[in-house]
Amino acid sequence: MKIFVLVKEVPDTYGDRTLDLETGLADRGAGDVVLDEITERALEVALSHADKNEDTEVVAVTMAPEGATASMRRALAIGAHSAVHIADEQLAGADLSLTAEVLAATIRRGEPDLVITGNLSTDGSGGVIPAMIAEHLGWSQVTALTAVEISETTVSGTRGADAGAQPVSASLPAVISITEALPDARFPNFKGIMAAKKKPLEVLTLDDLGVSADPSLAPRSIMTAVSEKPPRAAGVKIVDEGDAAEKLVEYLVQNRLV
Numbered sequence: 001m002k003i004f005v006l007v008k009e010v011p012d013t014y015g016d017r018t019l020d021l022e023t024g025l026a027d028r029g030a031g032d033v034v035l036d037e038i039t040e041r042a043l044e045v046a047l048s049h050a051d052k053n054e055d056t057e058v059v060a061v062t063m064a065p066e067g068a069t070a071s072m073r074r075a076l077a078i079g080a081h082s083a084v085h086i087a088d089e090q091l092a093g094a095d096l097s098l099t100a101e102v103l104a105a106t107i108r109r110g111e112p113d114l115v116i117t118g119n120l121s122t123d124g125s126g127g128v129i130p131a132m133i134a135e136h137l138g139w140s141q142v143t144a145l146t147a148v149e150i151s152e153t154t155v156s157g158t159r160g161a162d163a164g165a166q167p168v169s170a171s172l173p174a175v176i177s178i179t180e181a182l183p184d185a186r187f188p189n190f191k192g193i194m195a196a197k198k199k200p201l202e203v204l205t206l207d208d209l210g211v212s213a214d215p216s217l218a219p220r221s222i223m224t225a226v227s228e229k230p231p232r233a234a235g236v237k238i239v240d241e242g243d244a245a246e247k248l249v250e251y252l253v254q255n256r257l258v
Helices: 037-052 066-078 096-110 129-137 190-196 244-254
Strands: 002-006 009-011 033-035 057-063 082-086 114-118 140-150 154-161 164-171 174-178 201-204
Touching (some): 057 096, 164 174
Antiparallel strands (some): 009 033
16 A cells, blocks of 8 residues: 655744745745644555555655755655655745645656545644645545544544544545644654665656646735734723722723623
């Protein structure tokens, strides 16, 4: 079985994150970048299955700038057998539709049995890429899983619901997304780090995939305006002079908080 795991390099949530006000894109030079934790968890799901099934091949896949090589080597150090890195200057600022098209073309080219992703990234938080990829491929999709079971022909699991847990399943090939209910990824040890240097890391461009970034060929989103978040305003201070309760109620009512 071949499993593709979609991993993503994102700005470190513990660092500064800013926008370039001219382009509307995240300024990746403003702080550290790391592999998104949810995609590391997705990788752990695939590796846990591979631990029990020796014929399983786990491939880490990303669409990212050329500088993301270090993050891909981390995915290899964690345990992925190989990696595919889509890097093309034409993809700078790619929206969700172009991203899904490129990733689907990469998956189609590699012919995996299963694709595992996180439910949403910590930078864009779109949460729609798994469904969009499945639509491009014409595959089944099972999203937002809190537990996963993989067999030779099916993938099944549990999805959280208002009334409890909902069991779901799909025949392979399929696309699934997982939530933070799944375990953390294993930590790369020294042996894994050294092995990662020799593992295959394929770099692809749009020409390799037969995909065009020309916005005139398909609908693409357009940034109309961008601005910095305004500074946080000072709060209202209520001094108790015997009427604090009344002032508090009045404030809540004025701000439609009750």
